[in-house]
């Protein structure tokens with residue numbers, strides 16, 4: 001676990017224009033979150049580079065989880081406007097998310113739970129593919145009784161460099177439908193080898209979801225899957 005992931009923060013800072021449509025698609029998805037919650041448990045907060053202030057403004061208290069040291073100061077700085085104006089109490093927990101899941105859930109039993117672009121990295125941080133797959137597909141059980149959502153990497157790989165106006169639209173995926181892999185890759189001119197982030201079983205088959213294109217770097221794409229599960 002890095003103290004500061006300079007590469008990620010520098011990339012995110014410089015990519016804000018290229019990521020504009022992705023951030024706006026994420027904001028639209030966040031706006032569909034189940035209502036009636038004052039508390040948010042936010043896993044993988046980072047600096048909130050893709051996070052929407054209007055969503056944060058719905059909560060009185062946010063417990064953010066990120067094992068990177070710089071996440072807390074950068075998140076507070078980037079979202080200072082809404083944190084101060086809405087007097088949101090923000091607490092950061094610098095721990096590994098999934099090893100500590102039950103403890104964190106118990107800390108805020110009334111909170112909405114959001115995995116914010118973190119579960120798709122689990123195969124990298126866990127470094128044991130079989131364990132990662134088992135852990136990711138067991139999350140639904142561990143979250144039983146809670147309202148939760150996740151936006152996570154589904155597939156990633158090289159494709160065409162597309163200007164913002166030519167980036168594809170999000171794809172709605174009805175409950176129980178498998179990812180339409182070939183059409184997703186075709187929309188971004190996918191070629192070469194693509195990675196599968198093993199997140200297929202994160203959301204229950206009963207949850208509809210949205211697939212959101214994200215041109216992480218020019219010509220390198222992620223398709224993110226985003227869905228909510230209501231208690």
Ligand SMILES: C[S@@+](CC[C@H](N)C(=O)[O-])C[C@H]1O[C@@H](n2cnc3c(N)ncnc32)[C@H](O)[C@@H]1O
Nearest residue numbers: 044045046048049050051066067068096097116
């Ligand atoms: C892709 S970034 C998240 C982007 C973020 N939601 C945003 O809007 O900027 C993933 C973040 O999750 C953190 N992270 C990844 N795996 C984690 C884990 N297993 N436990 C805790 N934090 C983790 C990383 O340090 C990183 O800050």
